[in-house]
Amino acid sequence: KQYRIAVIPGDGIGKEVMPEGLRVLEAAAKKHNVSLHFDHFDFSSWDYYEKHGQMMPDDWKEKIGKHDAIYFGAVGWPAKIPDHVSLWGSLIKFRREFDQYVNLRPVRLMPGVPSPLAGRKPGDIDFWVVRENTEGEYSSVGGRMFPDTDREFVTQQTVMTRTGVDRILKFAFELAQSRPKKHLTSATKSNGISITMPYWDERVEAMAKKFPGVKWDKYHIDILTANFVLHPDWFDVVVGSNLFGDILSDLGPACTGTIGIAPSGNINPEGDFPSVFEPVHGSAPDIAGQGIANPIGAIWSGAMMFEHLGEKEAGKSIVEAIERTLAERTLRTKDLGGNADTTACGKAVADMVD
Amino acid sequence: KQYRIAVIPGDGIGKEVMPEGLRVLEAAAKKHNVSLHFDHFDFSSWDYYEKHGQMMPDDWKEKIGKHDAIYFGAVGWPAKIPDHVSLWGSLIKFRREFDQYVNLRPVRLMPGVPSPLAGRKPGDIDFWVVRENTEGEYSSVGGRMFPDTDREFVTQQTVMTRTGVDRILKFAFELAQSRPKKHLTSATKSNGISITMPYWDERVEAMAKKFPGVKWDKYHIDILTANFVLHPDWFDVVVGSNLFGDILSDLGPACTGTIGIAPSGNINPEGDFPSVFEPVHGSAPDIAGQGIANPIGAIWSGAMMFEHLGEKEAGKSIVEAIERTLAERTLRTKDLGGNADTTACGKAVADMVD
Numbered sequence: 001k002q003y004r005i006a007v008i009p010g011d012g013i014g015k016e017v018m019p020e021g022l023r024v025l026e027a028a029a030k031k032h033n034v035s036l037h038f039d040h041f042d043f044s045s046w047d048y049y050e051k052h053g054q055m056m057p058d059d060w061k062e063k064i065g066k067h068d069a070i071y072f073g074a075v076g077w078p079a080k081i082p083d084h085v086s087l088w089g090s091l092i093k094f095r096r097e098f099d100q101y102v103n104l105r106p107v108r109l110m111p112g113v114p115s116p117l118a119g120r121k122p123g124d125i126d127f128w129v130v131r132e133n134t135e136g137e138y139s140s141v142g143g144r145m146f147p148d149t150d151r152e153f154v155t156q157q158t159v160m161t162r163t164g165v166d167r168i169l170k171f172a173f174e175l176a177q178s179r180p181k182k183h184l185t186s187a188t189k190s191n192g193i194s195i196t197m198p199y200w201d202e203r204v205e206a207m208a209k210k211f212p213g214v215k216w217d218k219y220h221i222d223i224l225t226a227n228f229v230l231h232p233d234w235f236d237v238v239v240g241s242n243l244f245g246d247i248l249s250d251l252g253p254a255c256t257g258t259i260g261i262a263p264s265g266n267i268n269p270e271g272d273f274p275s276v277f278e279p280v281h282g283s284a285p286d287i288a289g290q291g292i293a294n295p296i297g298a299i300w301s302g303a304m305m306f307e308h309l310g311e312k313e314a315g316k317s318i319v320e321a322i323e324r325t326l327a328e329r330t331l332r333t334k335d336l337g338g339n340a341d342t343t344a345c346g347k348a349v350a351d352m353v354d
Numbered sequence: 355k356q357y358r359i360a361v362i363p364g365d366g367i368g369k370e371v372m373p374e375g376l377r378v379l380e381a382a383a384k385k386h387n388v389s390l391h392f393d394h395f396d397f398s399s400w401d402y403y404e405k406h407g408q409m410m411p412d413d414w415k416e417k418i419g420k421h422d423a424i425y426f427g428a429v430g431w432p433a434k435i436p437d438h439v440s441l442w443g444s445l446i447k448f449r450r451e452f453d454q455y456v457n458l459r460p461v462r463l464m465p466g467v468p469s470p471l472a473g474r475k476p477g478d479i480d481f482w483v484v485r486e487n488t489e490g491e492y493s494s495v496g497g498r499m500f501p502d503t504d505r506e507f508v509t510q511q512t513v514m515t516r517t518g519v520d521r522i523l524k525f526a527f528e529l530a531q532s533r534p535k536k537h538l539t540s541a542t543k544s545n546g547i548s549i550t551m552p553y554w555d556e557r558v559e560a561m562a563k564k565f566p567g568v569k570w571d572k573y574h575i576d577i578l579t580a581n582f583v584l585h586p587d588w589f590d591v592v593v594g595s596n597l598f599g600d601i602l603s604d605l606g607p608a609c610t611g612t613i614g615i616a617p618s619g620n621i622n623p624e625g626d627f628p629s630v631f632e633p634v635h636g637s638a639p640d641i642a643g644q645g646i647a648n649p650i651g652a653i654w655s656g657a658m659m660f661e662h663l664g665e666k667e668a669g670k671s672i673v674e675a676i677e678r679t680l681a682e683r684t685l686r687t688k689d690l691g692g693n694a695d696t697t698a699c700g701k702a703v704a705d706m707v708d
């Protein structure tokens with residue numbers, strides 16, 4: 001079968017890292033006999049917005065809704081276009097309208113990447129953060145009253161539905177069950193956030209009964225962030241609400257020094273809609289146009305895309321090629337103390353794929 | 355003037371560290387000619403709850419509402435009494451009913467305390483987290499609908515009032531202005547939490563106009579937690595909502611390895627009600643009764659209490675005594691690789707006070 005991939009480079013360094021991601025995808029596809037077809041789109045970008053006054057065409061769903069996956073660069077250029085227009089006009093729209101209810105990110109200490117944590121070695125830290133990606137704290141219910149007076153107040157509701165909570169927990173427990181350690185950690189704050197978080201805990205307990213082979217525990221988010229720093233080796237699969245998952249999936253990569261190279265998947269597990277794979281880094285206007293951006297985040301996201309499509313071997317070959325590339329100082333980009341530019345680093349990974 | 359202090363040891367190791375805190379307070383009071391009077395209370399504890407079926411007497415406000423400050427140990431014993439009974443029945447009650455709208459915690463790399471961050475030395479990290487302590491995400495507005503069906507959902511409102519937001523920001527800007535770096539960082543998430551967090555940002559901008567001498571910036575909470583790990587030297591005063599402040603004031607101490615010895619103040623700046631000073635650590639049932647708990651959190655909280663009372667010299671002398679004590683391996687408790695017990699460590703600090 002041939003996979004149809006929608007390619008959306010977006011803004012800034014998104015445009016520079018995507019060609020390297022595609023180069024590596026093609027190399028891995030060739031080695032593993034996978035057939036890929038790419039369709040390129042220029043929307044979800046400042047350029048497109050400047051021309052059309054909106055982030056995406058009205059028929060964006062028809063254009064990319066039937067693809068097997070979406071391969072995404074980066075969106076947002078705060079100096080030119082407010083976040084709520086750019087992000088809510090593309091990235092968050094995809095998550096909601098394509099029901100990508102899983103946001104998945106690895107936290108993994110890689111060779112050649114200096115960790116800010118003392119004494120941790122590659123292999124010590126290797127877990128996944130599973131984030132609910134459609135509801136929770138990112139709701140649109142709320143408002144403001146008594147504006148511009150001393151009585152002014154705003155409210156915003158956190159919304160958790162049984163459907164929304166149960167399906168992300170099921171995904172997380174299944175992932176835990178598939179791993180050697182079979183360990184799941186739930187992020188909560190039920191001692192302070194007294195309605196929604198106890199509900200989350202309740203659903204975790206109910207779901208845990210269906211996965212007797214999985215050991216599970218829970219931590220309040222405050223001490224959990226502390227434990228990411230103090231005991232990152234404790235974790236295997238960590239599941240959290242939209243906000244808690246957002247925090248943990250930036251903090252985790254920071255602890256492994258990989259925030260500039262971390263990948264992510266916005267996944268609709270049922271395959272009713274395409275999933276989006278994108279590097280965690282943004283469009284980085286400050287270094288855009290110089291050809292020095294690190295392409296590893298985009299390349300690693302490509303590996304996650306292969307995994308998602310069921311092409312595990314091709315995905316694994318890319319992750320291994322990334323590890324071998326990062327281990328060589330000369331093949332790393334400047335942000336990791338190397339001297340390769342974006343293209344040289346991308347070519348190195350493509351060559352390493354086997 | 356004589357200060358009247360209400361002393362509430364609470365549960366578990368709270369009872370073991372408080373005598374050492376009092377010992378050091380008395381030593382510093384003597385050296386600096388401060389007159390202290392202590393009133394001891396046994397409520398806010400499991401023992402009290404077992405006898406009376408509630409955490410505090412009905413007239414708790416009359417009993418402790420006129421004191422100059424409350425010196426608190428630790429509360430909660432999850433195996434015996436649920437968190438929502440113990441915590442909401444004392445600690446959170448104090449915060450709300452005594453309008454302690456500031457939760458203040460230092461993040462400071464101390465001598466003798468191993469930091470989990472590579473290559474950081476005492477002096478490199480020294481900032482304050484200022485947390486809103488009465489509203490925000492810890493609200494009691496919300497509920498559940500369609501229970502036990504597939505349509506089940508829960509909601510909980512985050513509530514931010516102009517009064518609540520402005521007064522915590524004013525406190526934080528004033529604190530920043532009083533420090534050499536005059537730098538304030540605001541924790542936000544206005545790109546994802548689209549109603550309350552933009553409001554927070556708006557009020558920060560308005561307040562900043564009144565403090566032209568303070569440099570300020572803001573970070574989304576996800577990247578801010580990452581920056582606590584990657585660039586803890588960037589911060590001077592960090593202000594956040596109830597939830598964000600809660601997270602940052604556990605993560606910060608974790609980054610400096612001090613989570614077991616960090617102090618905190620729950621402060622009503624106007625002095626209409628007493629403020630509560632307590633170590634960040636909990637009652638620690640696992641080590642209670644062994645006499646090995648680290649008393650530094652309680653002692654350091656005592657220093658914060660002196661500061662709050664306006665006795666800056668006495669407060670400073672305690673912090674310096676803590677630093678000198680921690681620098682000596684033999685005077686530290688076991689959790690910090692030393693061999694002192696709770697009492698020996700407390701006596702050492704008291705001796706060092708000058």
Ligand SMILES: CC(C)[C@H](C(=O)O)[C@@H](O)C(=O)O
Nearest residue numbers: 191192222441445446600603
């Ligand atoms: C015990 C809990 C309710 C409390 C909080 O979240 O406020 C604690 O974490 C704290 O920071 O004092």
Ligand SMILES: CC(C)[C@H](C(=O)O)[C@@H](O)C(=O)O
Nearest residue numbers: 087091092246249545546576
């Ligand atoms: C850009 C922002 C809205 C987004 C989020 O908070 O979801 C980002 O931080 C992410 O993690 O993808």
